[in-house]
Amino acid sequence: MQSRTPAARTGRPRSAAADAAILAATRAALVELGWSKLTLGDVATRAGVAKTTLYRRWAGKNELVVDAVAELFDELELPDRGSLAADVEGVVLQFAAILARPEAKSGLMAVVAESTRDAALRARIRGSIVERQMRLVLEGRARAQRRGELALEGDPAEAARTGELIFDMVAGAVVHRTLVSGNQADEEWVRGFTRVLLLGLTAPSA
Amino acid sequence: MQSRTPAARTGRPRSAAADAAILAATRAALVELGWSKLTLGDVATRAGVAKTTLYRRWAGKNELVVDAVAELFDELELPDRGSLAADVEGVVLQFAAILARPEAKSGLMAVVAESTRDAALRARIRGSIVERQMRLVLEGRARAQRRGELALEGDPAEAARTGELIFDMVAGAVVHRTLVSGNQADEEWVRGFTRVLLLGLTAPSA
Amino acid sequence: MQSRTPAARTGRPRSAAADAAILAATRAALVELGWSKLTLGDVATRAGVAKTTLYRRWAGKNELVVDAVAELFDELELPDRGSLAADVEGVVLQFAAILARPEAKSGLMAVVAESTRDAALRARIRGSIVERQMRLVLEGRARAQRRGELALEGDPAEAARTGELIFDMVAGAVVHRTLVSGNQADEEWVRGFTRVLLLGLTAPSA
Amino acid sequence: MQSRTPAARTGRPRSAAADAAILAATRAALVELGWSKLTLGDVATRAGVAKTTLYRRWAGKNELVVDAVAELFDELELPDRGSLAADVEGVVLQFAAILARPEAKSGLMAVVAESTRDAALRARIRGSIVERQMRLVLEGRARAQRRGELALEGDPAEAARTGELIFDMVAGAVVHRTLVSGNQADEEWVRGFTRVLLLGLTAPSA
DNA sequence: AAATAAACGAGACGGTACGTCAGGTCTTGAA
DNA sequence: TTCAAGACCTGACGTACCGTCTCGTTTATTT
Numbered sequence: 001m002q003s004r005t006p007a008a009r010t011g012r013p014r015s016a017a018a019d020a021a022i023l024a025a026t027r028a029a030l031v032e033l034g035w036s037k038l039t040l041g042d043v044a045t046r047a048g049v050a051k052t053t054l055y056r057r058w059a060g061k062n063e064l065v066v067d068a069v070a071e072l073f074d075e076l077e078l079p080d081r082g083s084l085a086a087d088v089e090g091v092v093l094q095f096a097a098i099l100a101r102p103e104a105k106s107g108l109m110a111v112v113a114e115s116t117r118d119a120a121l122r123a124r125i126r127g128s129i130v131e132r133q134m135r136l137v138l139e140g141r142a143r144a145q146r147r148g149e150l151a152l153e154g155d156p157a158e159a160a161r162t163g164e165l166i167f168d169m170v171a172g173a174v175v176h177r178t179l180v181s182g183n184q185a186d187e188e189w190v191r192g193f194t195r196v197l198l199l200g201l202t203a204p205s206a
Numbered sequence: 207m208q209s210r211t212p213a214a215r216t217g218r219p220r221s222a223a224a225d226a227a228i229l230a231a232t233r234a235a236l237v238e239l240g241w242s243k244l245t246l247g248d249v250a251t252r253a254g255v256a257k258t259t260l261y262r263r264w265a266g267k268n269e270l271v272v273d274a275v276a277e278l279f280d281e282l283e284l285p286d287r288g289s290l291a292a293d294v295e296g297v298v299l300q301f302a303a304i305l306a307r308p309e310a311k312s313g314l315m316a317v318v319a320e321s322t323r324d325a326a327l328r329a330r331i332r333g334s335i336v337e338r339q340m341r342l343v344l345e346g347r348a349r350a351q352r353r354g355e356l357a358l359e360g361d362p363a364e365a366a367r368t369g370e371l372i373f374d375m376v377a378g379a380v381v382h383r384t385l386v387s388g389n390q391a392d393e394e395w396v397r398g399f400t401r402v403l404l405l406g407l408t409a410p411s412a
Numbered sequence: 413m414q415s416r417t418p419a420a421r422t423g424r425p426r427s428a429a430a431d432a433a434i435l436a437a438t439r440a441a442l443v444e445l446g447w448s449k450l451t452l453g454d455v456a457t458r459a460g461v462a463k464t465t466l467y468r469r470w471a472g473k474n475e476l477v478v479d480a481v482a483e484l485f486d487e488l489e490l491p492d493r494g495s496l497a498a499d500v501e502g503v504v505l506q507f508a509a510i511l512a513r514p515e516a517k518s519g520l521m522a523v524v525a526e527s528t529r530d531a532a533l534r535a536r537i538r539g540s541i542v543e544r545q546m547r548l549v550l551e552g553r554a555r556a557q558r559r560g561e562l563a564l565e566g567d568p569a570e571a572a573r574t575g576e577l578i579f580d581m582v583a584g585a586v587v588h589r590t591l592v593s594g595n596q597a598d599e600e601w602v603r604g605f606t607r608v609l610l611l612g613l614t615a616p617s618a
Numbered sequence: 619m620q621s622r623t624p625a626a627r628t629g630r631p632r633s634a635a636a637d638a639a640i641l642a643a644t645r646a647a648l649v650e651l652g653w654s655k656l657t658l659g660d661v662a663t664r665a666g667v668a669k670t671t672l673y674r675r676w677a678g679k680n681e682l683v684v685d686a687v688a689e690l691f692d693e694l695e696l697p698d699r700g701s702l703a704a705d706v707e708g709v710v711l712q713f714a715a716i717l718a719r720p721e722a723k724s725g726l727m728a729v730v731a732e733s734t735r736d737a738a739l740r741a742r743i744r745g746s747i748v749e750r751q752m753r754l755v756l757e758g759r760a761r762a763q764r765r766g767e768l769a770l771e772g773d774p775a776e777a778a779r780t781g782e783l784i785f786d787m788v789a790g791a792v793v794h795r796t797l798v799s800g801n802q803a804d805e806e807w808v809r810g811f812t813r814v815l816l817l818g819l820t821a822p823s824a
Numbered sequence: 825a826a827a828t829a830a831a832c833g834a835g836a837c838g839g840t841a842c843g844t845c846a847g848g849t850c851t852t853g854a855a
Numbered sequence: 856t857t858c859a860a861g862a863c864c865t866g867a868c869g870t871a872c873c874g875t876c877t878c879g880t881t882t883a884t885t886t
Contacts, residue, residue, distance in 0.1 A: 010856065011856020011857060012855065012856050012857040012858070013856085013857075014856090014857065014858095015857080015858080018858090034320075034322070034323040035319055035320075036320060039845085039846055039847085040846080040847075040848085041845095041846070041847085042846095048859095049858085049859080050858065050859045050860065050861090051847095051848080051849095051859095051860090051861095052848095052849085052850090052857090052858075052859080052860090053857080053858065053859080055847095055848065055849085056857080056858095060847085060848085061847085102322075102323075105322040106319065106322055106323060107319075108319075109315050109316075109318050109319035109322070110315075110316065110319035110320075112315050112319075112385055112386055113241055113242075113312070113314075113315035113316035113318075113319055113385075114240075114241075114242055114316075116240070116308075116311040116312055116315070116385060117240040117242075117312060122388055125386075126388070130386060130387065161395075161398065162398075164383075164387065164389070165379075165395070165398055165399060165402065167387070168379050168382045168383040168386075168387055169375065169378075169379045169399070169402070171378075171382050171386070172375075172377075172378030172379040172380070172381060172382030172383070172386075173371075173374050173375045173378040173379065174378070175378060175381075175382060175386075176374045176377050176378030176381060176382075177370075177374040177378070179318055179319075179322060180318055180331075180336060180374075180377070180378075180381075181336065181370065181373070181374055182328055182332070183370070189367075189371070192367065192368075192371055193371060193375070195406075195411065196371065196375070196403075196406035196407060197402075197406055198406075199405060199406040199407075199409045199411065200401075200402035200403055200404075200405040200406030200407075200409075201402060201405075201406075203405045203406070203409035205401065205405065215834095215878090215879075216833070216834045216835070216878080216879075216880095217833080217834035217835030217836065217877085217878070217879090218834075218835055218836040218837075218876065218877045218878055219835090219836075219877080219878070220835095220836065220837095221836075221837080224836095224837090245866085245867060245868085246867085246868080246869085247866095247867070247868085248867095250838095254838095255837085255838080256837065256838040256839060257838090257839090257869085257870095258836090258837075258838080258839085258870085258871090259836075259837065259838075261869070261870085262836075262837095266869085421883095421884070421885095422828075422829055422830070422883080422884055422885070423828080423829040423830025423831065423882090423883070423884075424829075424830050424831045424832075424881070424882045424883050424884090425830085425831080425882080425883065425884095426830090426831065426832095427831080427832080430831095430832090446732075446734070446735040447731055447732075448732060451871085451872060451873085452872080452873080452874085453871095453872065453873085454872095460833095461832085461833085462832065462833045462834065462835090463833095463834090463835090463873095463874085463875095464831090464832075464833080464834090464874095464875085464876090465831075465832065465833085467874065467875085468831075468832095472873090472874085473873095514734075514735075517734040518731065518734055518735060520731075521727050521728075521730050521731035521734070522727075522728065522731035522732075524727050524731075524797055524798055525653055525654075525724070525726075525727035525728035525730075525731055525797075526652075526653075526654055526728075528652070528720075528723040528724055528727070528797060529652040529654075529724060534800055537798075538800070542798060542799065573807075573810065574810075576795075576799065576801070577791075577807070577810055577811060577814065579799070580791050580794045580795040580798075580799055581787065581790075581791045581811070581814070583790075583794050583798070584787075584789075584790030584791040584792070584793060584794030584795070584798075585786050585787045585790040585791065586790070587790060587793075587794060587798075588786045588789050588790030588793060588794075589782075589786040589790070591730055591731075591734060592730055592743075592748060592786075592789070592790075592793075593748065593782065593785070593786055594740055594744070595782070601779075601783070604779065604780075604783055605783060605787070607818075607823065608783065608787070608815075608818035608819060609814075609818055610818075611817060611818040611819075611821045611823065612813075612814035612815055612816075612817040612818030612819075612821075613814060613817075613818075615817045615818075615821035617813065617817065627852090627853080627860095628852080628853075628854090628859070628860045628861070629851085629852070629853090629859080629860035629861030629862065630850070630851040630852055630860075630861055630862045630863075631851080631852065631861090631862075632861095632862065632863095633862080633863080636862095636863090657840085657841060657842085658841085658842080658843085659840095659841070659842085660841095667863090667864085668863065668864045668865065668866095669843085669844095669864095669865095670843095670844085670845090670862090670863075670864080670865090671862075671863065671864080673843070673844085674862075674863090678843085825886100826885100826886080827884100827885080827886070828883100828884080828885075828886090829882100829883085829884085829885095830881105830882090830883085830884100831880105831881085831882080831883095832879105832880075832881070832882090833878100833879095833880080833881100834877100834878085834879095834880105835876100835877095835878090836875105836876080836877080836878095837874105837875075837876065837877090838873105838874100838875085838876100839872100839873080839874095839875105840871105840872090840873080841870100841871090841872095841873100842869100842870080842871075842872100843868100843869105843870095844867105844868080844869095845866105845867085845868075846865100846866095846867090846868100847864100847865085847866090847867105848863105848864095848865090849862105849863075849864080849865105850861105850862085850863070850864100851860100851861090851862080851863090852859105852860085852861090852862100853858105853859100853860095854857105854858080854859090855856105855857085855858075855859105
């Protein structure tokens with residue numbers, strides 16, 4: 001997560017258990033208190049750890065919460081469900097399920113908000129959360145192209161642009177429905193969304 | 207903004223100028239400091255107002271920022287640009303321009319994050335920000351239906367569902383690109399997005 | 413109490429009832445809350461009066477409390493009980509009874525404390541509280557001298573010095589016992605005190 | 619002053635220097651500002667200490683000022699001056715000199731006033747100020763009894779009563795003259811006072 | 825009767841201090 | 856060198872009172 005240095009042999013070694021305990025405590029605090037009422041002192045107490053231990057590993061609340069939330073997205077997978085529509089529906093439902101959890105709800109938008117003024121935080125979010133999702137989109141598109149369900153782009157720049165567009169449309173719609181509109185992204189909604197998205201991507205532009 | 211009650215004739219009336227000064231000061235502080243470093247004491251000082259005056263009118267930082275940001279969306283309009291595509295591109299560009307402003311960037315996601323644990327705040331955001339945008343979407347769709355560019359829905363429930371879907375897709379994509387992906391929603395992107403969206407909405411479902 | 417000017421004929425006259433209500437409310441608040449938690453807003457409310465009315469008559473908390481407490485000492489009297497000892501015991505008991513009341517306890521020492529840094533307040537206290545008590549002492553001494561129980565001083569300066577000394581010894585002992593030592597100045601104590609005092613004043617200095 | 623507990627071995631120990639700095643700053647603030655304008659934030663700043671450090675050690679303004687003023691009385695001593703009259707005059711002059719200092723003037727009566735409604739504060743004042751003075755009185759009396767200048771009481775209860783009476787008369791007279799009457803307790807006054815007091819205590823009751 | 829003028833209630837206003845809380849750092853002794 | 860504990864400095868919080876002000880209203884006296 002941090003301190004990648006394999007050196008540092010002398011002195012008492014850092015407790016490996018502490019990291020996991022702290023992240024778990026962070027998520028628990030997010031569920032109970034939400035972002036704004038979460039305090040690092042409380043997280044340390046919950047984790048059975050001193051505040052100094054926590055600060056030795058993370059720079060502050062933002063970085064800690066990014067790491068704690070990022071782990072939630074580890075479970076995102078893209079099994080081959082046989083068709084592009086089924087793949088999209090599957091992954092969107094997974095994504096919606098994660099976003100519906102209170103620790104994600106509370107924490108994710110908050111760190112995104114903070115990241116608007118902090119480039120390092122933005123990079124950290126991108127690296128540990130956004131790109132992970134983005135990779136799924138690209139992988140799904142490649143699979144659909146192998147299946148012949150989506151056309152192959154000739155221009156690599158055009159390919160990148162389209163990939164980004166798809167990603168923003170998918171993630172944006174789910175996030176907006178869940179967090180802004182405050183509705184559930186259930187199966188019915190996901191089917192409707194997928195239908196419009198795929199029609200838009202595959203219909204002849206005429 | 208608050209206390210619409212026409213009662214309360216007695217006592218010194220509240221200064222109307224103070225409201226405007228406070229909201230303007232809030233936006234200025236958002237630009238300079240961002241959400242997390244904005245303090246109500248500082249806003250009061252900037253507005254030339256006592257902290258108590260501020261607390262007499264707003265319950266806290268969240269409510270104040272919602273009102274301050276909401277005013278930014280007052281300029282959203284939907285002039286008839288002749289075609290559905292032109293209308294969509296026009297309004298999305300306007301929306302993107304507002305979101306690109308630092309006072310919106312800083313404040314909007316933060317209050318949305320807070321609103322995940324505060325129903326009253328959620329209602330305030332919906333009332334003063336979200337529904338205003340939603341109305342534009344509905345109006346645009348109605349205009350397109352009058353033009354014959356979009357089909358009329360028979361079922362009103364189906365119509366509402368579709369309206370919500372379109373809204374979440376439009377707002378979500380722009381917000382996600384601007385705030386999460388961290389890219390600009392420029393004309394080229396808007397054209398590409400509009401193409402996919404409208405194809406998805408108008409192409410025969412096969 | 414204030415505004416001694418007999419002029420000011422035009423306009424609505426000040427309510428005489430308000431003064432009395434305010435002073436009574438002040439004493440009630442002293443009893444319930446004590447000096448430090450007494451607020452002028454609360455006094456105004458108790459008196460059924462606006463804060464402005466209160467401030468039109470008194471400069472602040474100190475002045476108000478001096479006037480409110482001063483009225484308590486109106487009941488001090490010096491009836492002729494036949495002997496100096498009886499006179500002293502009588503007036504000391506009266507004085508102790510007033511000091512034992514919570515409104516006096518709370519307010520008196522507080523304004524004295526404030527007066528150490530405010531000459532105007534000191535003058536006000538002297539004028540409306542201290543001199544009233546002092547006059548009793550002088551009157552009692554004169555009576556005792558008429559009776560032949562105390563010697564007549566030849567030197568008027570010496571007479572003044574002795575008068576002040578007696579006053580400080582009497583008032584000081586009662587106040588100290590009541591407020592600092594925190595004991596009751598009951599009949600037994602008063603008898604003991606009077607005995608020592610009068611012996612000290614009348615015994616041959618030899 | 620507080621936390622006499624020898625426990626609490628873990629964690630960073632409290633700074634001993636901070637205590638002294640805070641009490642000195644409190645006295646300085648009393649001199650400059652007086653009781654009512656003394657603020658704990660200002661004291662903390664003067665002491666070069668955070669407000670929280672101050673609140674960690676004292677419950678509030680009252681307790682702090684009691685401790686700050688109590689230290690002034692540390693210098694009270696009762697050297698053997700050869701006779702009871704000389705002993706009394708000496709200690710009364712010392713006491714008057716302390717009371718004449720602005721930090722004592724401002725603070726002492728104020729905390730006494732507060733203590734009328736706060737038993738814990740009353741106990742604190744008694745423990746750290748009043749009993750210290752009382753002990754001097756008792757010691758002086760015992761010395762005079764050894765010298766044969768004062769009679770030995772047979773009844774211990776009577777002895778206690780007389781001790782209290784003497785103490786209230788001495789302290790009360792000095793305090794009243796200094797703080798209420800607003801005059802200086804100079805040598806001349808002290809001589810006059812001592813004469814009356816000792817005559818009262820030693821003359822045959824006739 | 826009308827005009828004038830001050831006092832009145834209500835309550836908003838700019839301030840100041842309150843006592844608390846969280847952030848992030850530092851200091852101790854033990855592991 | 857890390858750890859738990861907890862004291863430390865900093866700075867914002869939201870509240871309470873202060874004493875002033877601005878309203879519309881009431882109650883006198885003066886025309």
